[in-house]
Amino acid sequence: MSEKAKETAIIISQKELVPGIFDLWLRAEKVAKEAKAGQFVSVYCHDGSRILPRPISICEIDKEDGAIRLVYRVAGKGTEEFSRLSDGNELQIVGPLGNGFPLKEKKAFLIGGGIGIPPMLELAKELNCEKQIVLGFKDETFLMDDLKKQGSVYVATEDGSTGTKGNVLDAIRGNGLDAEIIYACGPLPMLRALKEYAAEKQMECYISMEERMACGIGACLACVCKSKEQDEHSNVKNKRICKEGPVFSAEEVEF
DSSP states (O other), X not given: OOSSOOEEEEEEEEEEEETTEEEEXXXXXXXXXXXXXXXXXXXXXXXXXXXXXXXXXXXXXXXXXXXXXXXXXXXXXXXXXXXTOOTTOEEEEEEEESOOOOOOOSOEXXXXXXXXXXXXXXXXXXXXXXXXXXXXXXXXXXXXXXXXXXXXXXXXXXXXXSSEESOHHHHHHHTTOOOSEEEEEEOHHHHHHHHHHHHHHTOEEEEEEOOOOSSSSSSSOTTEEEESSOOTTTSSSEEETTTTOSEEEXXXXXX
């Protein structure tokens, strides 16, 4: 069992941003007090048949009000259950879990793809540097107004309906952008491309890996990824995304 105990969180508000993407504010004083950009929480279902919690990245932290914001996609029965809850309902959560992004004072790219976009908001708030926020969407956009308050925002959409047609690297190249460090969260193909781009440009690169998790505390080994170095405990080249991650230096992991 995790050293972190469950906390009963109270729903402050919930709304649907775009079809299938929900914006949830929770009163969770213990988590809010400790949390930092890049960490996540495990959220438990009310339905007892769904034993395992759902891992959801923290989008925003309000330490003064003891609240956290989760922006999540309905991807199955668990998250569909969460989407039907309303103000005043309770959720059992554990967190904050995992590690967060290192905060460095370098000209930065904050790059989010799809549901990897929400963690970029709290990171943008915590970073003290010049920020260029590059977002990749399939079509409909979300969190744009929040992110525009934190830095210059550039968008790529698959259909070209907003911003650059293509992916986040197309937006970077198309707008002639440059930076000294990359922070990124999103699907594996995007992270793989950014790792290669960072190596080519000799840039620091930190990635938050999206992966299916079960226990969320490193016990079940369901979310391992390949690593460059051998793990000192298991003697294999693996790292647990929920425990050693979800944030890694791009050089640490192999895709």
